[in-house]
Amino acid sequence: MAQTAGSTVAEILGADPQALLDSWLQAQLSAPTARTDLITESELRQQSGEFLNLLRNAARGGSLDVQAPEWSQVRELLARVSRGRALQGFSPSETATFVLSLKQPLFARLRSGLAGDPERLMDAVWSATTLLDGLALYTTELFQQSREDVIYRQQQELLELSTPVVKLWEGVVAVPLIGTLDSARTQVVMENLLQRIVETGASMAIIDITGVPTVDTLVAQHLIKTVAAARLMGAECIISGIRPQIAQTIVHLGVELHGASTKATLADAIAMALRVTGWKVVRAEKR
Amino acid sequence: MTVSRSDVRPIRTEAEVVAARQAVRSWAVEMKFSLIDQTKLVTAASELARNALNYGGGGQMRMEILERSPRQGLRLTFEDQGPGIADVEQALRDGFTTGSGMGLGLGGSRRLVDEFEIHSAPGEGTRVTVVKWR
């Protein structure tokens, strides 16, 4: 049965392909999910034409199982389309519409082509629905996957971006921490910090936690480890940005940030670091 | 005393621990807790959620707003179906850990809230309930 249904679908797709392409394009462009702001009509026409060709070739093989090897080219095209759309900013349903909008013109054709044979018509409509739903699902899965890839890449980039260790002065480096300090980020911070301490020969390192919203035992433990490692490299640490509410919470938790000096603000920490390294900051003139 | 609002958050990944404590922060802000009390609540939630994840194999956090006129409270219940704790007194002691932590999470969160209750037995999972009043 799948055999005949596949060839019926292929047959319907093969008759006057240009007209089918036109009516499908029409359906896509008039759908409420059309994004003519994100994709040009000629690009859409090109994608749609290519899809119809591949779909016809695959259906000719007789099987309508989209996971079958004959369907690999269709799957590849859909992969390209959904990846592209994920990056262009389409929503998942706008992306799935690419495939689903083919139903309307395809069913219209089946209906007029098989009007005299209701049984075959039912079979063909059912097969075509199953097929297009399968392909639409596949598109959505790939779309999701592409989005996740993007998010993962951004996370990785953010990890690097968000932990710049800056040289503040001769012998003084500083790293402002922002956001959630999980184990992965702590590892990156620690490595960057130690590396910069070596490169600059710094004897003071300031870790500013003004931008860290929650300091719990895990964050505290990460800080303590970082401080201990810096010390082994010959640098003393100052932890700055300890706001009053954080100070209170740390005390209630029972955490001691041993090994490091602590300061309320980054400015206090800089002043202390300069003093310890033997610098003196004086105002040139009284104002 | 009535519960005027409640919600449940999953705690199965590190990201969900972060999401759970963000939810606690936003409720605490809405309830107009002081900045210090917000911070205490969020930190206690962070500790208890992470324990549920690390030792309990994941679980959930129930959030409830309690009305006891003229006061309002935020109650958080952390539940997991993990191995449970054989000696709760010992687990609460500062510095006691069976993992690689500092052993301050349980005792510390008890000091950060107004009410603290823990139910745990080997093989029965762990439930920790905390309340902070405003």
Ligand SMILES: Nc1ncnc2c1ncn2[C@@H]1O[C@H](COP(=O)(O)OP(=O)(O)OP(=O)(O)O)[C@@H](O)[C@H]1O
């Ligand atoms: N939900 C739980 N299920 C099973 N065991 C638990 C649970 N919560 C805590 N424990 C046990 O209690 C011990 C103490 O917990 P606590 O949170 O005080 O310290 P920690 O998690 O080991 O370290 P820290 O919280 O300081 O990072 C844990 O090491 C663990 O053995």
Ligand SMILES: [Mg+2]
């Ligand atoms: Mg803990």
